[in-house]
Every structure is written in C-alpha cells, then in structure tokens.
Amino acid sequence: MDATTQSPPARSHGEADIAVTGESEAKQLERTWADPPGLFGWFRALQNDEVAKRIMGTAFTFFVVGGILALLIRLQLLSPESTLIGPDTYNELFTMHGSTMMYLFVVPMMEGFAILILPVMLGNREMPFPRLGAFSWFTMAMGGVLFYVSYLFNAVPKAGWFALAPLSGPEYAPGIAMDFWLLALGVAEVAAIAAGVEIIIAILRMRAPGMTLSRMPMYAWAMLVTAVAILFAFTPLMVGSLLLELDRKIGSHFFNPALGGSPVLWQHLFWIFGHPEVYIQFLPATGMVSMIVPVFARQKLQGYTLIATAVIATGFMSFVLWVHHMFTVGLPQVTMTFFSAASILIAIPAGAQIFAWIATIISGRPVWKTPFLFVIGFLVIFVLGGITGVMVGLVPFDLQAHDSYFIVAHLHYVLIGGSVFPIFAALYYWLPKFSGKMLSERLGRWNFWLMFIGFNLSFFPMHIAGLLGMPRRVYTYSPGLGWDLYNVLATVGSWILAAGVLLFLINFFYSLRYGEPAPENPWQADSLEWGTATPPPNYGFAALPVVRGRHPLWQQERIHGEQTRTEKLMKALSKWPLTWRAALTTTALEAKPEEIFRVSGPSIWPFVTAVGLITIFAAEIFTLRALVGLGILVIIVGIVGWHWPDDVDTPAEEEEAFEKEHGIPVSTGSSRAVAKWSVGLALLIIFIALASFVFSYIYIRLVNSAWPPANIPLPNLLWPAIGTAVLLASGGAVRWARAGIATGKQNHLRLGLALTFVLGAVGLGLLIYAFSGLSFNWQTHAYGSIFYMLGGYALLIITSGLLMNLFTQVWSWLGRYSAKRHVAVANTARFWYGTLVLWLVVFFTLYLSPHIW
C-alpha cells in the first residue's frame, strides 16, 4: 500500500509483456491489430485508439465552436439595450450553444474517453464491437456537421436546447430549422446509444482476469452506470423527437392541445432524458476524479465500496428527478413533492463521493500537478453548484429561481465545474499516455488559473442577476434594473475563460511537436493503462495482465506472469492466435476467463451504414421521400455487409487443441456472452422506447375527458385477439426449433423456424388487417396519433423479428449451426420472445385499456 516508497519494477511492464510474448509474436500481433493503410483504410479503421481520437477531436472542435457562440452571447449582453446582435440571431446563438455543448461535446467526449482508455485500463485488447465504435464516430460527426449545415440554409434552430412544444411545433416554427434540430441531433443521439452499448459490454464482460467487480477501477464503475443511463435516457428523447417530427411532418397531434394532445407531454419526454443527461455528463467526470485523486494524493481511494454504490445510487435517482424542471408548469403538488424529495436525496451520494475524495487527500500526500489542480478546481466549483442544485430542487425556491439567471449560473457551475474541469484534468492526465508527449506544466498552470478565474468571474455574478429578477434567454434588458454590472463581469469573465481554453490548445499542439517524451507511467499511477508501452501498442496488451488487487501497478511487481493457470492461459493467448483479433471475455462478477472470441476487423460497412442513416435523416429534413427510401436501402445493405461472417485461416484442429489444453472455449465468430448481451441490450432499448410510448398514451389519455374521444368507437377486439393468439403460438414454435438444434437436429431446427415464420406472418397479417379497418387516422385526434404510433411501432418490431428469423433460416438451410454453435438461433429466439411480450403490452394498452377506463 505504501506507494511512494515502492521501488519501480526492474523493467517496465510493457517490456515485460513483450518478453513474455516474444518479439516476433508481438510484431505479428501489432500487424494483426493495425488499421489498414491509405485513404480507403481510413474509412475502414476501427482501432479503439484511432476511433476514440476521432471522436474526442470532433467533440473538442464542437466545444470550441459552442464556446465561440457563448462569447457572442456574452458580447450582446455586455450592456443593456445592445443592438450588436439582433434578437433572431441571439435566439439562434443560445439554441446552438446549448445543443452543441449538450449533444455534440460532453456526451461524445465522455464516450470517446471511455473508448480510448477502457480497453487498456481494463487490461483487454479492444472494445467488444469496434465496428459499432467506428459507426458511432461517423454518425456523431455527420450529425454534428448536418446540424451546422442549417446555417447554410439560413434555417438555424431557435427554440432553445429543450425546444418546448408548441414553440417548436408546426405552427410556431414553420420551415426546416426545427427539423435540423430534431433530425441532425437525432443522428448524434444514435451515435451516443451505439457507443453506450459497447461500453456496457466492455466493462461487464471484457476485463483482465482477476479484475473482479470489486477491484474494477472506479472510472469503469462510473462509465458502466453512465452507459446504462445513456440507453435509458436517450431512447425517450428519440421517442419524443420522433413524435414532434411527426407532428411537424404528417399532421399528428401529440403536442397539439386543440385536438387532444398536450404540450406538457413534450416536457416530460424531454426531461426524462434531460435530467439524467446531466448525470451522464457528471458521472464519467466523477470516475475521472476518482482515478486522478488517488494518484496525486499518493494514497489509494478511500471508501471504494461507498463510492461505487454512490455511483449506482446516483444512476438510479437521476431518472426520477425530471419533474423538477417542471415545477412551474402547474403540476399537482403531490407530484412536485415526490420529485423534490428525490432531487434533495441525490445530494447524499454526491456528498459521499466528495467526502471520500477529501478523505483520500487527507490521508495522502498531495503532488501538485496540472491534473490535480483541475480536480481541486472541480471540487471548489462543483460543491457550490451542488448546493445551489439542492436549492433549486426545493419547490418554493425554484418558483423564483426557475428560468432566471440563477439557473444559468447553477447549470454552468454543475456542467463546467462538474464536467469540463474534470475533462481538462483527464486530458492533462491521460493524453501523454496516448500522444506520447508530456504537456507543459507551466502552460498547464496558466491554463488552469485562467479558466478558474474566468469561470467564476463569468458565472458567479449570474446568481445575483437571477435573484434580482433577470430571466434567462433574453436578448437584451433595460437599463435601471440593477443588472448591468453583473453582466459586465460575466462578459469579462467569459473572455478570460476562453483565453484559458485557447492556452490548452496551444499547449496541446506545442507538446505534439516539442513536448518531452512521456514515459510509460509518468504519474506513478496504479491502474493498468499505465502498465503498457507509451503510446499503447495496437493490441493494448499481448499477454493480458492478471490482476490481484485494486491497484495492480502499486501492489504487483509484475502484472504478467507464467506461474498460475490463468497466467499460463494469458501467455498462451499471446502466442496464439496471431492472425485474427482475439479478445477474452470474463465473467461479470469475478472476472474469470470465460471465452476467447474474435473481435471484428476493419470494415467499410460501418461507414456505409452511417451514410445510409445520415441520408435518411438529411433527406427527411427536406422531405425528399425518395432519398429516404434510398437511405433505408443503403442501411439494409450496410447491416448485412457488416454482419457477413469473415472466414478465418486457423484450422479447426488448432482451436480444439487450444480449447483442450486450456479448458476455455474459442470462437472464431462472435462471442456467446457478447452476443447474448447485445441482444439483451437491443431488447432493453426496444422496451425503453415502448415504455415511453405507453407513458405518452397514458398521458394523452389523462388530458382527455372522453376516451376514445367522441365519434371514435371503442376498439374492436376480434381480429387483434385472434392475431395475438397466433403470435403466441409462434413463440412455442421457436422454442421447439431451438430445442432441436441444441440436440443437433438440423431438420427439426429448419421446420421449427419455418413454422415460427409462418405463424408470425399470419399473426402480423391479422393485426395489419385490423388496423386497415379503423375509422380514424393519426390526423383525426391525438388518440389516433398515439394509437397509430404505438401500433405501428409494434408492427415494426414484429417485422424485424420475422426478418431476423428469415436470415437465420437461410443460414440453417446452409447448415451453419451445430449443437455447440448456434448463437444466432438462440438470439433469434430471444428476440422473438421479447417481441411477443412487447405485443402483449401493446395489445393491452391499445385494445383492452379503453374498455377499462
């Protein structure tokens, strides 16, 4: 435990790795894991380092752009009645600033960081779905660029970053500006979800042997909870965006009060995303702080279990705070009190983390380097933001503070203090590892002090302006209201803050050229990413490290060994296979080696799929439906190409020999555990969307006194009920098919899948028939809108299940499955079960519930 006095290992861990592996093997691995060269190769690249650098570079660019917009905002507010920037432009500026920072900077930045450091920090070689990572970058970058293309069409969104309906609806935001907001950011949201999926699986199933859940670096805990929260938060946002886009494009009435809709529903759907979003930005930052504090305090993290549970608790609680953004909407007092209670209590886990960090510093011995300075800056700023956060969580105070500059001050204390300062700490801390060059400490300190002083000067006065009655989002204000001075201070502060950020850029580019070379472990840190060469080789680790504690580099002289069974397995894995990208899955809780599987290699298809996606969304902005169709076609081709199995050249005997010798299954295709988790997560996303639709249904029902509304009869149960029965029967068929292949009976499998398909198709046909006979449509009333939406969603998922079944059937006729390897069959069955449950929920909601209430 005594880290400061521990003598460094005789040779570096990176050299030890190569010694265990062998020089030529290491070279071969480096080639196997390299991205392809050339321009075409650039589009096929998927190495986690490369993808992460692209994501982070793009995100930082958007940070700079969003920051420039903020400077313009502050210039306009420098003096009262300023005419520097007109009201329209001003409203565009704050909309673009907020949306850019929220969607295009912090979330991608955090995910980029995770993709960059997780594989090495967890002691593995790659993320589970490198192609998904590459896809995430393409979509994020294209979505972000599309968002700014709105400037070229002079159709810049100006409804604020939360785009309240009806201001964002068809009547009050005609034209295509809001479509840019909804659809371009929709692409970026897809990117966030995609990266979230692979982060979850990487953390739970791809750690170094011995790195149990209870030894995992705290950053991994934070990212795990964050990634789960991303799935739960971004999905309702996509649902809300879809409903608003439908209102705008096909005349549905989800948010139109004149025909049964509710503008408040938008606020619910938005804030169910919007509040967790704050924690999605904050939790990764706490993870970074939990890594940096112990290293610079020269003391292991105090209260590990407490911090991990605080992170989990924060993740759960963050989902039931959303109504505190809606205290002034006129909701029932009892609702507000529930949410107020939750908003207050989330300060307990936040406080627990802060006290644990302070305790760590107290018992340690601080080393003042730039990353640590930024962490202290984070504590000083964030604690204040947290306290004002508790204040605005209290209903009466919020009635005054809401939508005033007090909120602007609070949210910047929380987001800049809680996310941006830790991001800068993390950049100073981790960049040398990956760039190979140390950043200048001297510039770093200037950078910190400029940002710290500029930030406080800019945002502290806003608290006061808010309390003095200044509402947010005003493009100007009258003199004589007593706000002038605070606005001057804020504007001056904003320029100092910007100078700090500029200094960082200078420092970064200067270091790339003239910086001192970074050693393997420049900070004497404890976690595994510092136990490989700088910059890390393509394969991360050749022989995966075996972990024996929470602080492997402080506690273990060697992280690669040859004694134990696991160490021998890791050594063997470093020597075979060398020609394909092998990675290890480990069990979730205890991190025991479970399976060796093949991580997918470079591919153009993620790019193609992303192009298809952006085509659909971009074409929909301009309502070019033919182009939308083309995009769908491209996506289908892209997905098929993406998943087309590659052949490998290792003979089956080698695999079997390895399996026999080390007692671990080897898969040259996808991993069973990873595949199972990915279908599970896909179903999770589908069900979160379902829950959002059902919530919308309930909400719209509650704002209408008659349900169904006048002139619409109660739903007819006959055909939907028969269809449901047929669908349920197909569930039995798929179960039977799966049981067949488990015992190796090929025909049994084929017949079962065919039967499932026929029953499923008949059931689907009956449901479509029932829909075609309805006397109303989505333009009739909000009832019709949500009826068609929910029904259409169910039909879409059922159709996807049938398509999946079809692909599996083709492969079953080709004889690709065996009793031992039939992951795809199992997944098809799982997906189909999920589909059936989903349909039952929809059946109950659409057809039965109106008969009950």
Next chain:
Amino acid sequence: MTETIPPNEPGTGNGRSRALWIGLLAGPVIWSIYFVIIYLLAEIACGLNLLQFTVWGVSIILLLVQVITVLALLPILYIGFQAYRRWQRLRHDEIEIGEQPAEFMALGGVLLGLLFALATLVTGVSALVVQPCRWI
C-alpha cells in the same frame, strides 16, 4: 439454457451470483418501481379526479400511496438486512474492505438498502403533508 456451460467456471453457481446481484440492486430497483407507481397513481388520480373517493374521511388514493410505501419499504429493509448478515459473515478485516466480490456486493447492498429505505420513507411521508392535486 441449452448452451454449454464454460468448463472453468468453478464454485460460483449462477444462483449464488444472482443472489448477490439481487442483494446489491434490490433497494434502488424496488424504489424506482415504487416511485414510478406512486407517480403514475398521482397523475391518474389527479387527472381523473379520483381523490374525492374516501373511506373514513381519508382519500383512498392517499391511503393507497401509504400502503404502497410500506409494501416497498418492507422488502428493501428485509433484503438490506440479509445483505448485512451476509456481509458480517464475509467481511475480512485483514484486507481492503469490500475487495472480495461477494463481500463487496453484500456491503454495497447494505449501503444502497439504507439510502433507498430513507428515500422511500421521505417520499411516502411527503405525500401526507401537501394538498395533493393543487399546484400551490
């Protein structure tokens, strides 16, 4: 499950692992479900004007909220207590607290159980003091 079980997954049966996960996450999961239920109940009761139905002068809905609060509190406390006993059994004082996976999960369960029991209590009690369906 018809798939082959990996050969080198010793003594950690799926059952034990599941018990550990339940012990860790029961508190937050139950509280989240509880919260969604009482929130929707409040929305529905105020939306459909159900507060007027009373029994012995007490609104049925408000009574229901309290009953649900107790129903949520009991399993949180029970599972939290189980986690506490497991932690007492498993704790090693000679190494770092919670470094063994099972001990970690048990201790985490205790902490989360405590926090979310408090959260349930505060949420439930707060419903008693306000005028339910009015804004202010």
Next chain:
Amino acid sequence: MRYAPLTVPIIKRGIFLAATGLLLAGCQSSPSTLNPQGPAAARISDLTWVLFVVGGAVYVIVMALLLYALFRRRATTQSSGPPGRERWIIWGGIGLTAVVLLLIFGFAVNTLVAIARPDTADQLTVEVTGHQWWWEVHYPDEGVTTANEIHIPTGEPLEIKLKSQDVIHSFWVPELHGKLDLVPGQTNTFWLQADQDGEYWGICAEYCGIQHAKMQFVVVAQPPAELERWLQAQSQPAVTPTEPQAVRGQEVFMEANCGECHTIAGTAAGGELGPDLTHLASRRTLAAGVVENNRGNLGGWIIDPHGIKPGNLMPATPLSGEDLQALLAYLEILE
C-alpha cells in the same frame, strides 16, 4: 507550487464579499426576489435566506476540510495515517449532509404549504392570457379588458387564471411571488398579493420566441376603493371624439384597418389579435412594458413597431404626418 492554491479561497472570498456588497447596493432599483412586497414572495425570500446561510455554512465547512486536506502539516517520513480518521470524515460528512437535507426539505415543504392560495370567497379574479409577446388582462366579473397592466387591490389576495393563446409563457413578478406557466390547452390558477401600494415589474420567464425579452408588464397595487373606481372607468366604452382632429384620427384608425386586430369598445373596431385599445391612454407603457406611453413613443410605435421590438406581430403602418397626428390625437383621448 505551494503558493498557487493559497489564492483560491482569497479570490473566492473576494468575489463573494464583493458580490454580497453589490447585491445590497443594487437592490434599490431591481425587481429583486429578495426585496419581497407580498406575503408569498416574503415566505420564499425567508426560505432563500435560510438556504443561503445553511448552504453557505456547508460550503465553508467542505472547503475548510479540503484546505486542511491539502495543506495539513505532514511528517516527512510518515506516508499515511491510520484509516480510522478518514472513515470518520466520510461518515460524518454523509450524516451531516443527510440531516441538513432533511431539515431544509421539511422547511421547504412547510413554505410550500404556507404559500398556498388563500380560499377567500369574494376575492377578485382576473384572467391573464399570454400572446406572443404581450399580456391580455381580463376582469370577467367587471367586463374589463386591458393589456400589460394588472391592477390589484393592495393587501388583498387576487386570483389569477393563466391561459395561453399560442405558445408557453410564464408569469413572473419577482417582488410578489414565484412564477407559473401559461400553457396552451390548460388553465393554471395563480394568486398575487401586494402589501404596499405601488407598481411592480413583471416579465415572461419562459422563452416564447423572438421577443421573449420584451414581453413585460406592470402590476399596479392600489387601495381597494381606488381599484373599484378604476374598474368602473375601464368598463365604460371608449370616449367618442369630438375635436375635429380626433374625429379625423378615428377615421384614420378605421381606414388603416387597425380594427382588424384591435378592439375599441363602442366602435366598429373589434379585432382580437392585438391588445384592446378602449382605454389605451390610461396605460403606463406601450409594447408590453417596453416604452413609456407618451405621444412620441406611440407615434414611433405605430409607424415603426419593429424598430422598438423587432419581429413583433404588429405591422408597420405608413401614415402621412398629418394622419399620424390625427390618429395620435384620437388615441390620446382614450382614457
């Protein structure tokens, strides 16, 4: 590097002290939430001060602990102390946080109950409807309609029904109460009370489009008897012009189609898109609290409304100088 962090608390403190001083100095003219003029705002202001004190104390404690952690004297050889003290800090901190949170939550719920709308049967009711970017004010029982100016009886609660004609707005008079949104499709009930006669500044607090910043209004608190007289006067139809210039002004008003959007009770003008002008001359401001209501501003507003309030929905009306003077003469008699 020791010198650098020492300046942290000094700067922080400096900002805080300066800000507090300025806060007190700036109060005079600001519509400050901390200068409450009604019972609801007073209760919220009390809560705010309690939160400042408690939150400030917590902040000071945490920062003091952090400073101690960073700069405590350390023996040169000893690397770290026994674990007991750290555990104490963590659990003490959590316990303190929890207790403080529960106490202030209780106090806040208490405040919430205390600022509830009083149930007095005979209180005056006023309907306020939000429009992009002005406020329609209607006293249903008295049949009075005006705009951007709400007259209330001093010392008595007033019920306000909030509605919206278009997008979401929010009703905020910082010195009298918190805010409540005006949501299309629903009617929200709010209340106000001012303890002193006077004029209180209000503004839309929910972003509602291009002129959100200039959607302001005035609450005028006056003795009940005076309010009675005001309502009486406002419920009368408009004055009929007698002077030739004003008579001509009324013709200009009709010829320029002002009546398409504006109502003047007792004339053919019955439009409902813009504010009711029956008693325009009695109002304090023009263009929703943006400029003082005087002849020059009114003329400027009619000729070039977008100069004062770019993007607002009133079209510019090109009039000859003579016609404009006539129109102004007419509008000026509408008291």
